[in-house]
Amino acid sequence: MSASTATSKNSGPVLDWAAGHGPVTGALSATTGMFAVAATGAATSMPPAWALAVGTAGAIGHTAAGLRWRNTGRTLATRAASWLVGAGWTTWAVAHGPLSWAALGSLATIGVAIGTATRAANLHEEAREEETLHAERQAIAAELSAERRAIAAEWIDRVQRVCGVTLARVMAVEMWKTGTGFTVDAELPAGGTTYDRIAKEGPRLAADARLPHGCTVAAGPGVDQGRVLIDVTTVNVLSKEVPYPTDYSPLSLHTGIPWGVRTNGESALVFLREQCGLLVGPTGSGKTNMLHTILAGFARATDVLTWVIDLNAGSSGLPWVRPAIDPDGKLISEVKPGIDWLASTYEEARLMLETALAIGSHRKIAYQDLMATANTDLLPITPQIPQILLVIDEGAEILVSNDKEMRELAQLILKVIRLLRSMGIRTVLTALGATGSVLGNLLIRREAKTRVALTGGETEGMDLSKLFPGSRGLRVTQAPYKGSGFLGTPETPVALFKAWRILPSQIREIVTATSNRHPALDKVSGHAAGDAYAQRWNPDRTAWMRQALTNTVAEPAPSVPATGPAKSSLNLSALRPTGPDEEDADALAAELMRQIDQRFGTTTEPEAVGQPSDEQAPGLNLSAFRGNEDSSGPAWLADAIEAIKAAGAAGMKPKAVADLVGRSRQAVRDALKDAAERGELVYRDNGPHSAYIHPEHA
CATH class of the missing domain: 3.40.50.300 (P-loop containing nucleotide triphosphate hydrolases)
Known part of the structure; x- marks a missing residue:
């Protein structure tokens, strides 16, 4: 401990000279000031009327300041009287001397009176201020209560009109802190009515309330089975992009x-x-x-x-x-x-x-x-x-x-x-x-x-009733924005939410x-x-990972002579010039296949049946081997599209198309998928019954 610290701890109470005066210190300051002025005035033969004039000016100044500060009349009178009484004693003491017992006794009496009057005035000011604040709070509460009563009455009428359920009473209306909606806590009528009666009519309730697009009405269980909580969203928060919070504080699996x-x-x-x-x-x-x-x-x-x-x-x-x-x-x-x-x-x-x-x-x-x-x-x-x-x-x-x-x-x-x-x-x-x-x-x-369902307005393959069984009133159109959808957990019912945008x-x-x-x-x-x-x-x-992170390719493809401008492509063996090593490898492979055929016999590959016998090397369906295709797909695709169009709304499965055109299923799937991306076909995802249909029948 330093010496300065020890000295400050042993030097008695610390005085705050910047603090204002209380009733005791104010009275003490006033009486000592009066005695000092009186003693100085008596010693220097100061005219006594000066003290009275200064006191009168102080009373007028404090009264004007008090009016500006909106003090009560008791406070104004106390302060003016203190100035005038002090000025009167000082005037008398300057004329007759401040050192007599009569002068000192009267000064002490005045000090006690000033302190007592000041304390009473301060208490009165505090009481009046509390009353004012209480009145303001009551006015705000009354205004808010009136708004909530209006909301309660409106939703009692709306639930009765739309759902045919007469709510017994509304227990509370809680306004959300975000200002985006409110929750109505209501008591269900007797007779075994459940909150499901209201939950399934959420879209109709939202329409009846004329809520903006993207705002919903969701009903869930209350504190017991005889209560219902109706969440009403009044501001569409799904349409805006919500950035991921910059607070990266620790989380725990147990706290969520x-x-x-x-x-x-x-x-x-x-x-x-x-x-x-x-x-x-x-x-x-x-x-x-x-x-x-x-x-x-x-x-x-x-x-x-x-x-x-x-x-x-x-x-x-x-x-x-x-x-x-x-x-x-x-x-x-x-x-x-x-x-x-x-x-x-x-x-x-x-x-x-x-x-x-x-x-x-x-x-x-x-x-x-x-x-x-x-x-x-x-x-x-x-x-x-x-x-x-x-x-x-x-x-x-x-x-x-x-x-x-x-x-x-x-x-x-x-x-x-x-x-x-x-x-x-x-x-x-x-x-x-x-x-x-x-x-x-x-x-x-x-x-x-x-479970989470990000819909983005997509209706194909988004059966919310299968993802959230038992939840009613969920529609894909309620969350048409990217990153918006529905989230349900065992702790909370299914409801709309917005995923954060993380960069x-x-x-x-x-x-x-x-x-x-x-x-x-x-x-x-x-x-x-x-x-x-x-x-x-x-x-x-x-x-x-290293290759992905450095964006490098292990073996660059050799250049291929072409009449048009050069373009990047895969390093395919079909495009490489054949050297002596490649010729030896091909001869060895041919000899191996000849011995296998001689020993085990040969059969025709099923995929080759019905395919054109052009001079195409066996293997992958690579663009290097295609001579009859353009940007719109292989030549047989046009016949396949016409067949799919003729099939009507039922469409055709890829297997049926493969049998029709005599191609492998994988090649047919790839071509049909590309056609669907170009808008020439529409893919209907229905599990094992999925099929491609023509846009005219979609």
Whole structure:
């Protein structure tokens, strides 16, 4: 402790010379001033009338100031009287001397009187100020209460007119803090009426209330089954782009991860400790942006490890890895990736899912004592034992794929969902549409209870009744904007929401801000994961990331002579000049095929039946071999389109078209898909009954 500090603590009370006077100090200051003026005036033979003149001027000045400050009459009288009495005593003391007992006694009496009168005036001022504030609050409350009573009466009448339900009474009307709407808390009538009677008439109620487009009326359960909460949105918050918050503070799996904002301005929180997630959104609805928003929330969580499977070149996970990998494909020591593992191939995805199953199985055995101590059958998730969340882009499509490798991945995904809930391993799947083929799996419907539908105004393949069974009044037209849609969780009913817009620059900021926050896989789980997990960032396994991040091509394509301007193309063997080595390899392959035919015999390939026997090399349907195609597709496509047009509204399946034109199904699917993108055909997605139809019959 310094000497100055010690001195200040031992020097007695500290006086605040800037503070105003109270009743005691004010009276003391007044009486000492009066005595000083009187003593000085008596010693210097000052005319006594001067003191009276100064006191009168002070009384007039304080009265004028008090009127400006709107003081009460009691305060004005007290201050004026204090000045006049003080001036009178000073005038008498200057004339007769201030040192007599009569002078000193009367001065003390005046000081006590001034202090008492000042204290009484101050109390009166405070009481009057409290009364004024109370009156203002009462006026505001009365005005607000009148507005709420009007809203209550209006909605009682509207519900009766539209739904045929007479509300017993409105308990409260809560105005949202965001100013975008209000909630009516009402008591349902006797006789077993439920809130569903009102919920299913939401669109009609919104129309009756003449709400702007994008505003809805949603009814949900109240505090008990005899109450209903009617949420009325009066401002369309879905049409505007809402940027991702710049607050990158820590989150926890137990307190909820925000996925966007609801129409009342509150964050849409999801709780994924036991639940899986399902995100549905067609092309152009903002699904990829929403996926990055989900990954941002997981990156901010201190008790979550995120594993991502994206078989589309890992595009959804690369932005979260890019800031942490150098051009050599090695991790930067100062920055950790925003996700813990990224798989872009079938082999890596299979390895990731098998590792998750191994971790879950080992956790069940190794953490028995911990769960017994905590008296729970769920593994306690903490930053020391983090939850693993597998985000699988277009994972719902993997589950319904007929491809052999995809079926193997599908079985592993379903096994993870079915077996590892209690051990803290959950999934978030995405899908392009809410169709029966996607939602046909009972396990997905049962476990993925946190569901999001980004509609973007798209009606094809967006059956909201299948995605949110039991919820009525949901229409795609209620959320026609990009990034808008519906979100439902076990904790909150299905309602409109808006996904945040997250920019690539924010992804980099979040990766950097949360780098020291990511938990490490616990030792028990790491032992079960083995080298498959420990070597996940090995340069050999991340070589594809290095190529993607540096935008380089391993082997540039040789130039091909052409009459027109040069253009970039694939490095195809069909376009390479044949050298001696290639001729030797072709001779060896021909000899091998001759021996195979001689030993086992030959058969005609089914796909070749009915195809033209031109001098085309077998293999992929490459543009290098096409001589009868142009920008509008192969030559047989015109006949296929005419056949589809003749089929009418029923359309034709790709298999039927393939049989008609004598081409492989894959070639037919690619050509029909390109035609649909050009608007020549319309694809009707209906699961196993999907077909292509002509625009005239769409």
